[in-house]
Amino acid sequence: MATKTRSALHTPLCDLLGIRYPICQAGMGWVARSSLAAAVSAAGGLGVIAAAHGTPAHLRDEIQRVRDLTDKPFGVDVLFATIRAAGDEVEQFTDQVKGWIDVALEERVPVLIAGLGNPGPVTSQAHRLGIKVMALCGNVKQARDHAANGVDVVIAQGHEAGGHTGRIGGMVLIPAAVDAVAPVPVVAAGGVADGRGLAATLALGAVGVWMGTRFIATHEAYGHDNYKKKIVAIDEEGTVVHRGATGKPCRAIRNDFTREWEKRTAEILPFPLQAQRVGFPAAIRAREEGDIENGHAACGQSAGLISEIVPARELIEQMIAEAAATLHRLGGNH
Numbered sequence: 001m002a003t004k005t006r007s008a009l010h011t012p013l014c015d016l017l018g019i020r021y022p023i024c025q026a027g028m029g030w031v032a033r034s035s036l037a038a039a040v041s042a043a044g045g046l047g048v049i050a051a052a053h054g055t056p057a058h059l060r061d062e063i064q065r066v067r068d069l070t071d072k073p074f075g076v077d078v079l080f081a082t083i084r085a086a087g088d089e090v091e092q093f094t095d096q097v098k099g100w101i102d103v104a105l106e107e108r109v110p111v112l113i114a115g116l117g118n119p120g121p122v123t124s125q126a127h128r129l130g131i132k133v134m135a136l137c138g139n140v141k142q143a144r145d146h147a148a149n150g151v152d153v154v155i156a157q158g159h160e161a162g163g164h165t166g167r168i169g170g171m172v173l174i175p176a177a178v179d180a181v182a183p184v185p186v187v188a189a190g191g192v193a194d195g196r197g198l199a200a201t202l203a204l205g206a207v208g209v210w211m212g213t214r215f216i217a218t219h220e221a222y223g224h225d226n227y228k229k230k231i232v233a234i235d236e237e238g239t240v241v242h243r244g245a246t247g248k249p250c251r252a253i254r255n256d257f258t259r260e261w262e263k264r265t266a267e268i269l270p271f272p273l274q275a276q277r278v279g280f281p282a283a284i285r286a287r288e289e290g291d292i293e294n295g296h297a298a299c300g301q302s303a304g305l306i307s308e309i310v311p312a313r314e315l316i317e318q319m320i321a322e323a324a325a326t327l328h329r330l331g332g333n334h
């Protein structure tokens, strides 16, 4: 039997997750469904289904669809949002979050990703079932908390990122997180859209990338063509961070919706109420119905680097070739 040669970009993340290339496709509400996750995993990256837009039953169907399409590892991304009900001493996961977690554990998905919040005791439950756990952070304190909680991989997400985002730019956060949590591996998120970005994050000490916006502009991403075309059309100044969609700072395409909520800041409810009342319907308006001016079209600054809509496999292969050429060029000069 012929053994496949290792990719030039093989990193410890590839061994840990059983993937060929150190490219993870980010969990993205309404966008990252089984079609995209299966295409990315089949192409050698880590495809991820976002739980955010559906019920736990819908998530279970999506997991099955990925398994029908590929036998490669994939992940499920859950926003581990907590609420503190009146009289409660500690914050609790909402029923919906509990439902998604139960499905991911019951289905023994290969990788569980906490997109928001600390997965807490779910991490050891997942480990007992053989599930790897990754968790997003926007600052070094969260990175340390995740590492102390025993996650397998910390995802350090810079301010450039689409969707919920922190205040620290990736150029600072990634190496700072790498130093803070070593030997726990760090994956870089925010602003990566090509092979140069992948090579740069490896230079900063990351073992791979968690990439969202670039994957929206692929054939397999779920989403209206207007959304994909708008991402190609805007430049690096075309997004804005605001709280009007979800109650937390969230980066999206600047449009009439963001301008309106920048004026209505006093009315914004705390997360997740604002998301349930405003952000979710507005996300459907933009991402499914294609009304980009009046909806919540989450998107990162890397839109300024994206010039065409391509198949996911082509994107991954081009990124790997470009990253390898970049590293070769840099190595050759010294």
Ligand SMILES: Cc1cc2nc3c(=O)[nH]c(=O)nc-3n(C[C@H](O)[C@H](O)[C@H](O)COP(=O)(O)O)c2cc1C
Binding pocket: 026, 027, 028, 029, 031, 050, 051, 052, 077, 078, 079, 114, 115, 116, 136, 157, 160, 161, 162, 163, 164, 189, 190, 191, 192, 210, 211, 212, 213, 214, 297, 298, 299, 300, 301, 302
């Ligand atoms: C449209 C969109 C939806 C997102 N939804 C989620 C989500 O449901 N869960 C999550 O963990 N992160 C979500 N994110 C953030 C991504 O997981 C990821 O961290 C981010 O896209 C990385 O930055 P980039 O867009 O610059 O590549 C979303 C991002 C975008 C662009």
